[in-house]
Amino acid sequence: MKRPTILVLGAGYGGLTTVVNLQKSLGADDANIVLINKNEYHYESTWLHEAAAGTMSPESVRYDIKDVINSNKVKFVQAEVQAIDVTGKVVTTNVGTHTYDYLVISLGFEGETFGIPGLDKYALSMANVKAARQIREHIEYQFATWSTEEVKDDSRLTIVVGGAGFTGIEFLGELGNRVPELCKEFDVPQEKVRVLCVEAAPMVLPGFDPELVDYAVRHLNSKGIEFSIGTPVVEATPEGVNIKKGEDVFEFVKAGTVVWAAGVRGNRLIEETGIENMRARVKVDKDLRAPGYSDVFIVGDCALMINEAVNRPFPPTAQIAMQQGDMCANNIIALMKGEPTSDFTPDLKGSVCSLGDSDAIGVVFGKKVTGTKASFMKKMIDNRALFMIGGLGLTLKKGKFNLLK
């Protein structure tokens, strides 16, 4: 019997966990494992808000893929996936094509701007490490320019964050720490800086406990961050955003920086596969396979699973992506052995939303936590992801150990 080829697309939390588990369980002769990724590095997409705010270097947010894969068992190909043909079983990249016996689609999320005019062009996003880095540089450039220009345009120092969900709030938390540093670094009086969060929904952090949400908003307010809730962004322009404050009531907010953190979707390539999807997310079978395709697994942000307890999709998190990666590797091995696959059930250990370096809110193992304790838990969660994929070595190299700051 010929060795099967397992092709994994994307080295995010889901794809990399799949590969790491496959290389643990399979011998070098059991399968051809091929991992394709656009960059030679994995990045911590849950840390991007730190790189974007400038509280962490972009370099700290990523690590080389070759540091965590066993090159005797896994072939890494740096390439950009251009098309996925699930009927012909061929994946096309910018440097060649690949066939497969088992395919794992773990291509991650893209930003979603919901067709709001101008956002694609004039708002920055935290979609990847390069985009996050651009946000940091953009903000620094605005501050540097303000401090040198003769006629000061104070709107350069206004940062509008679209979205008060998890990403938006974590980014605001970092900005709360970063703005005083920026003011010092660039000789800007802090009262000139405005950070405004605009959210279309009538609430901050939907799905979070109201008491914790209240804590978060008070914390961010105390750092000077303003909220405008229930006010959709209707347009972005080179000068700022137009927001809808009520029936026929609009306000233009002039802002040097607009960051859009309000929506994610699956990878657009999914939409061209013919597999049924909603915004490029596929409602996968219980064993994580694409409906109707016995050799195609989908894990991570491109997989949609309904949480039947609340009849809503599970959020696209690193925690679930990594658990799916474990299960995906198990199920591929089961198929190789002719054994039945297992069903995936997320094991939700909790969720912690950072509010900056020394504060956070969350629910961990069913308990509400805030403040230093929550911040500590958050860093432990971040370190745990490193440990699960790269072991102790990677954790020591890239982990967060300013735990009691």
Place this chain on the structure above:
Amino acid sequence: MKRPTILVLGAGYGGLTTVVNLQKSLGADDANIVLINKNEYHYESTWLHEAAAGTMSPESVRYDIKDVINSNKVKFVQAEVQAIDVTGKVVTTNVGTHTYDYLVISLGFEGETFGIPGLDKYALSMANVKAARQIREHIEYQFATWSTEEVKDDSRLTIVVGGAGFTGIEFLGELGNRVPELCKEFDVPQEKVRVLCVEAAPMVLPGFDPELVDYAVRHLNSKGIEFSIGTPVVEATPEGVNIKKGEDVFEFVKAGTVVWAAGVRGNRLIEETGIENMRARVKVDKDLRAPGYSDVFIVGDCALMINEAVNRPFPPTAQIAMQQGDMCANNIIALMKGEPTSDFTPDLKGSVCSLGDSDAIGVVFGKKVTGTKASFMKKMIDNRALFMIGGLGLTLKKGKFNLLK
């Protein structure tokens, strides 16, 4: 007899040396010494090319004025000078007016764009620490943006430096070291980056020994820096610069960053005083007083002195400015005592032009030096300026001690 008021405008090399010498020689009751400066800090204007390239932090380039003045003897006023009335003996600032018995004008240089269209608006300058910082941020933002944009605009990675004089060459030297770092930091292939120096004059570093100039050009070429000599910039636009390559031959160079390092002039306020001047520089009397004004001294970049040996003005250097500061303090004290003033003669110890962190060219005490040795001398010169103004403490705090790197 009432205590005379000595008003010093500007805390650059010339002004600060004057004040430091006055406070050394005068008792607290001898005079009212008032120092007015726009910022609460002094910056090393000879180090600005490093802050601009990003090889040194802007913070390292400046120090607090209060760290070097004796507040029992000198009153420091942070204010921006708006007008100098040398007839009425009143200086107007944005926070009030000051009268004087002796005035020292040490307001430093401004950039000179020679009326070339667009340069004021579209080219960046290294005129001060904030402007240098903006150059660094501008370049980083261009690199960050290139690496994130879908359709790459390679001209973002083109840096045009206008001017192959001292400032231009020192900046290019730093860029030679910085570009590889930037490429690594922002995932940019180095062959995409272009650094081009455009100079109207037919030579690089006019006034320098041809053998040393040749060394400098070869060194910078080896770092990938191109030169276009004898080609004036005729216009700057938001997209780049138009250069004149010959009679009726023009070339447009598309560039994300244009830095103008080709000309300096004195402070514009001089032009409104009625004192005779050339581009805001005053041909001072031998004792450093403004012709016709017995109570007005001018030191540093606003003072023009002819080097009779070559019948050309001495260049505006920190070395001469500090020597003038010494003499200016002496002459004010002489006038207070009713004694005759002394003539100023520059004591030129040499000149070293940095080519980046570990290389330089120069003539020191009449000897030509290149390479590590010249680089060492350059750092010693930089440290000496710190020592002369702020003593050992400041030198240890702000000095350059990576001497043998």
